[in-house]
Amino acid sequence: MADVVAAGKNPEILFWVGCAGSYDARAQKVSIAFCKILNKAGIEYAILGKEESCTGDPARRAGNEFVFQMTALQNIETLNMYKVKKIVCTCPHCFNTLKNEYPALGGNYEVIHHTQFLQQLMEEGKISVQGGAFSGKKVTYHDSCYIGRVNGIYEVPRQLLEKLDNQLVEMERGKERGLCCGAGGAQMFKEDEPGDKRINIERTEEALDTGAEIIAANCPFCITMLQDGVKAKEKQDSVMVYDLSHRQ
Amino acid sequence: MLQQIVFSIIVFYALWNAGKLYMRVRRNILLGKDEDLTDNPGKRWQNVMLVAFGQKKMFKRWIPAVLHLFIYVAFLMTQVELLEIFIDGFFGVHRFFAPYLGILYPIIISFIEILSVLAFIATIAFLARRNVLKIPRFHKSEMTWWPKLDANLILLGELTLLIGIFCMNGADVVLQKVDPEHYHPTGFFAISGWLGPLLFGWMNEGGLVIIERFGWWLHILTVLAFLNYLPISKHLHIMLAFPNTWYARLNSRGEMPNMPEVMNEVKSMMGLTPAADMAMDDELPEFGANDVTSLSWKNIMDAYTCTECGRCTSVCPANLTGKKLSPRKILMDIRDRAEEVGNKIDSEETRYLKADAKDKAYALTKDNFDDGKSLFDYITREELHACTTCNACVEACPVLINPLDPILRLRRYEILTESAGPQDWVPMFTSVENSGSVWQIPDDRDKWAKDAVGS
Numbered sequence A: 001m002a003d004v005v006a007a008g009k010n011p012e013i014l015f016w017v018g019c020a021g022s023y024d025a026r027a028q029k030v031s032i033a034f035c036k037i038l039n040k041a042g043i044e045y046a047i048l049g050k051e052e053s054c055t056g057d058p059a060r061r062a063g064n065e066f067v068f069q070m071t072a073l074q075n076i077e078t079l080n081m082y083k084v085k086k087i088v089c090t091c092p093h094c095f096n097t098l099k100n101e102y103p104a105l106g107g108n109y110e111v112i113h114h115t116q117f118l119q120q121l122m123e124e125g126k127i128s129v130q131g132g133a134f135s136g137k138k139v140t141y142h143d144s145c146y147i148g149r150v151n152g153i154y155e156v157p158r159q160l161l162e163k164l165d166n167q168l169v170e171m172e173r174g175k176e177r178g179l180c181c182g183a184g185g186a187q188m189f190k191e192d193e194p195g196d197k198r199i200n201i202e203r204t205e206e207a208l209d210t211g212a213e214i215i216a217a218n219c220p221f222c223i224t225m226l227q228d229g230v231k232a233k234e235k236q237d238s239v240m241v242y243d244l245s246h247r248q
Numbered sequence B: 001m002l003q004q005i006v007f008s009i010i011v012f013y014a015l016w017n018a019g020k021l022y023m024r025v026r027r028n029i030l031l032g033k034d035e036d037l038t039d040n041p042g043k044r045w046q047n048v049m050l051v052a053f054g055q056k057k058m059f060k061r062w063i064p065a066v067l068h069l070f071i072y073v074a075f076l077m078t079q080v081e082l083l084e085i086f087i088d089g090f091f092g093v094h095r096f097f098a099p100y101l102g103i104l105y106p107i108i109i110s111f112i113e114i115l116s117v118l119a120f121i122a123t124i125a126f127l128a129r130r131n132v133l134k135i136p137r138f139h140k141s142e143m144t145w146w147p148k149l150d151a152n153l154i155l156l157g158e159l160t161l162l163i164g165i166f167c168m169n170g171a172d173v174v175l176q177k178v179d180p181e182h183y184h185p186t187g188f189f190a191i192s193g194w195l196g197p198l199l200f201g202w203m204n205e206g207g208l209v210i211i212e213r214f215g216w217w218l219h220i221l222t223v224l225a226f227l228n229y230l231p232i233s234k235h236l237h238i239m240l241a242f243p244n245t246w247y248a249r250l251n252s253r254g255e256m257p258n259m260p261e262v263m264n265e266v267k268s269m270m271g272l273t274p275a276a277d278m279a280m281d282d283e284l285p286e287f288g289a290n291d292v293t294s295l296s297w298k299n300i301m302d303a304y305t306c307t308e309c310g311r312c313t314s315v316c317p318a319n320l321t322g323k324k325l326s327p328r329k330i331l332m333d334i335r336d337r338a339e340e341v342g343n344k345i346d347s348e349e350t351r352y353l354k355a356d357a358k359d360k361a362y363a364l365t366k367d368n369f370d371d372g373k374s375l376f377d378y379i380t381r382e383e384l385h386a387c388t389t390c391n392a393c394v395e396a397c398p399v400l401i402n403p404l405d406p407i408l409r410l411r412r413y414e415i416l417t418e419s420a421g422p423q424d425w426v427p428m429f430t431s432v433e434n435s436g437s438v439w440q441i442p443d444d445r446d447k448w449a450k451d452a453v454g455s
Helices: A002-006 A018-023 A025-041 A057-062 A065-081 A092-101 A114-123 A155-162 A199-209 A220-232 B002-029 B041-053 B056-060 B062-091 B097-101 B104-131 B145-178 B192-200 B205-232 B234-246 B260-269 B297-305 B311-315 B327-347 B381-385 B392-396 B404-417 B425-435 B447-452
Strands: A013-016 A086-089 A110-113 A138-141 A167-169 A214-217 A240-243
Touching: A013 A025, A013 A092, A018 A025, A018 A220, A018 B447, A025 A114, A025 A220, A025 A240, A025 B447, A057 A065, A057 A092, A057 B404, A057 B425, A065 B260, A065 B404, A065 B425, A086 A092, A086 A114, A092 A110, A110 A114, A114 A155, A138 A155, A155 A167, A199 A220, A214 A220, A220 A240, B002 B062, B002 B205, B002 B297, B002 B327, B041 B056, B041 B234, B056 B062, B062 B097, B062 B104, B062 B145, B062 B205, B097 B104, B104 B145, B145 B192, B145 B205, B145 B234, B192 B205, B205 B234, B234 B297, B297 B327, B297 B404, B311 B327, B311 B392, B327 B404, B381 B404
Parallel strands: A013 A086, A086 A110, A138 A167, A138 A214, A214 A240
Antiparallel strands: none
């Protein structure tokens, strides 16, 4: 962002990368894929780069309001300094926190998730998709909690998938009844509490029961959890877990 | 005349006692902290109409929704007949509404009777679901002897109410033919019109009068018993569902309530605002909640509204995979603790005074109460730590209870006030605080971006 502003440009959108998108090898690929789509569509965008901090979602949900406030207020200072108006996120947790929690702290932006943005670009004719490697394949879509149940976005990602010419199959628990992958509420950063089963295994089994070859998701943490689940079920050679922005 | 006096005494005693019990529930709810939940009344009335009156969220599961609807509508409609029973009882008249309503009277009574039959069938089905089919959500570990007995007592009470109605109406129908001078013909009742003669047609007048009075008294006494039983029962939802949906938080589900005291402290630390006044306080502030007195009053109303249906628990990913967390148990624990604190305050025993209030002659209130216990004696850390904040429980509740909110308030207490919590989280906190990322990784945050050129 600093470089773009220094060059006198005022980018239309800010791509909020998030910690996973920045550091997690799998999620980095999603960040790169999404940037390439933006390049292709000719969108002027920027990232905060080193000036971006964790939105604070996992700290807040773990109960650590101090750490949340520190990182959130720092981010709001940065965002307001650059007069950011519109933010696109590839991570539902960043999306939710920026959209729903920053206003109470003085950060008011238009925040959208990348699935919504992709849909918008397609409607405007700025990008198009072909089924390609995905056409005819059975795909099931996993609703992340923070895009689905928490923010009520169920149809946009499904419409995107249908454009890929594939066969979309629903899991037993979908949309508002969708089962969590097990990572939310800062579970990603701790061992499970004692139980019979890991949540991601339960969800992966449900996804595999559909007979899908591809599990589509919209959240870097869901992708990690489901990928681990698929590996645990030794299906990693036949079943792939993809983010919606992936192109091949 | 004697009957009128007995009736009046019983009714006034029952109402007075129920009044006391409901005031206790109100007091226990108000043990919680103030929270203003009166904004946007339009939206709030909409919630009451759609969710409470309209049963909208029940219809996520069709079978129980339809069965429940029978009982619910029968309950609402029977209030007409109940009102008549009260008038008849106080003034010693018989079927007071009949001459005034004329042809409408048998139509209304028939409508109530048909609903009552449906409610009867639904109640039997509910008993079967609990005791024969053993639907899993009614048999989780928090469903100990009392919650199970409570549920069955309610269902048996409902059957008793319906038996009362049909004895009363059935015997009346026969009596209208035997003694039309005292039992004025009212027109045909859809069920009792044939069930009455079938069951009681063989009886003499004395027997019929006994059955009619037995049904009448059985119905009204069961209603009054119900009224006094509700405040200690999970069945209180028939009252509280309405205020609870009205007071439901309207914010986005994704927004955890902000903590302005923490925000202001952090702002002053960061030099964004002048130093806050907080440092002036001599007492260390407490954050989050560890007891009913530090929860919001709405969390406690949620707990009293809960009818223990277990929809929340049956969709909780932690519970589904064998973890200890059960959202329903969290609510049951909050209610139990509110009862305990309420009872101890009522006891007025000075041993429940906070240490610094002991030497003063204060009356025991929620502000100076300390029995050395807290909600953590009811809810274990393991339960709190298992929550993924997925909001499935929030989505599932048919009466807009939020089981997630108290879980997060208790987590805040554990982390902020006790500096405890899962050790695994500490590196994440430190990393966010020091390097602005959830993982401590030495790479630049935008290292990946070099591969993002082109399309």
